[in-house]
Amino acid sequence: MSGQNFLDPYVAAGLLAAFSVLWIFLGWWWGRRSKDSLDEFMLAGRKVGLALGTATAMATWVTASTTMVAPQFAYELGIWGMVGYSLGSVGLILFAPMARRIRELMPAGYTSGDFMRLRYGNFAWRVFLLISLFYALGWLVSLGMAGGILIQALSGLPYHLGMSVILAICVIYTLLGGLRAVIGTDFIQTVIIMVGIVILGGLTISRIGFEEIHASLAAERPELLNLLMPAAIMFLFNNLLFGMGEIFHSNVWWSRAFAFEKGVGFKAYLLAGIFWTPIPIAAGFIALAAPGLGLNVARADMVGPMIAAQLLGAGGAILVFIIVFAALASSLDSLLAATSDLLLEDVYRKHLNPEASREHLRRVGSGIIVGLGVFTWLLSLPNIDTLGKILHLTGAFVASTIWPIAAGLYWRRTNPHGATAAMLLGSGIGLLAYYMIGFYVAALVGAAVSMLVVLISTWLAPRDFRWEDLNQ
Helix, strand or coil: CCCCCCCCHHHHHHHHHHHHHHHHHHHHHHCHHHCCCHHHHHHHHHCECHHHHHHHHHHHHCCHHHHHHHHHHHHHHCHHHHHHHHCHHHHHHHHHHHHHHHHHHCCCCCCHHHHHHHHHCHHHHHHHHHHHHHHHHHHHHHHHHHHHHHHHHHHCCCHHHHHHHHHHHHHHHHHHHHHHHHHHHHHHHHHHHHHHHHHHHHHHHHHCCHHHHHHHHHHHCHHHHCCCCHHHHHHHHHHHHHHHHHHHHCHHHHHHHHHECCCHHHHHHHHHHHHHCHHHHHHHHHHHHHHHHCCCCCCHHHHHHHHHHHHHHHHHHHHHHHHHHHHHHHHHHHHHHHHHHHHHHHHHHHHHCCCCCHHHHHHHHHHHHHHHHHHHHHHHCCCCCCHHHHHHCCHHHHHCCHHHHHHHHHCCCCCHHHHHHHHHHHHHHHHHHHHHCCHHHHHHHHHHHHHHHHHHHHHHCCCCCCHHHHCC
16 A cells, blocks of 8 residues: 555554454344353354344344455455445345254254264265364464454454454454344444445445446456456356355354254244345456555455445444444354354264263363464465455365365265365365366366266166155
């Protein structure tokens, strides 16, 4: 950036302090009933209703990637960058019937790992765990980095300060209240994000206008208007599959399927997907104003906050700060809770201490949340790459799980060895494509390879399965 601080450092520090107190208090308030019960802590008592269910699904998916990386991709890939990012809603919508199916087949389930273990066996389960944990760490690091980048871009405060404070806040209130605190704060964060995005988009259009934005793009960055840009078209389909893979496999979404009241999952995910769709377009749109403003954009993932602050002054900087802070918190807390559940249930209890009491597991779960926060902080310290590239590095891995999960939920005769091979080959070949071609094809290649392996193996060697075996 140009060196100008759009937000006074003392104002930024005050906002950090205010939100820290607010989220920690709310985490304690909503989590009062979660102190002693493992089910309350992990799954909010399995009684989450439609309003909170829709809000938590939507807020969790409005990540730092939506509010900061959507502008980055619009700045780099043009119109298809922001439209392609909006296709992340397809994953939420397609998960709606899957959430209903999961609740019916596994009414007492805890994690996505439970499904993989019971459906495909131990080896497939462990491969899946490695993919899930690698993705979770990539997402956690991207969120931690986004906090530091946001505060540095707007106020000039050190990257490490913002990153550390936001991580600490989310760890504390998730630790205090578990999933109930996460879902409660998500509801408020959803309202903040929706209102903020509408205000920001409206002000941008009123200050510049569509005609001026189009004219500056045509003169200085005409490639951003090119609907036939090869990289942008590949990104369009890649992000669609990446989003599906992220949602289908991640325990963030499975834990909510288990936590929602019976009959709520389908409606909650469907509504969340519909309401989420325009948000990346609105967030990414402002990046198209960059060429006409003459900004020196040092990092593409800073372009959104910089443009808002440039156009709207201190008020715009504060608005962006609040929107992105809410988006960061709503995703960080969800990911911390869901990943700690996966580590607690699938790694600690299943592998290390099968006889552990529920009281002991509750204490260990708290320790895992703290450990995850510290580990994420250490990995976020270098700040070595843009958020988009870090997150899309995991694309090949998560996309390779789409077919094993979808086929495993609906096809009785899916071959378990084929499902395992699909995850391994899809991840490996997709990762190769990431380095040899680009980040915008990793998920596309991983999903295609995985699909072929699942279809061919099931056709050549189908294996029968009893759905009743999932209800353990």
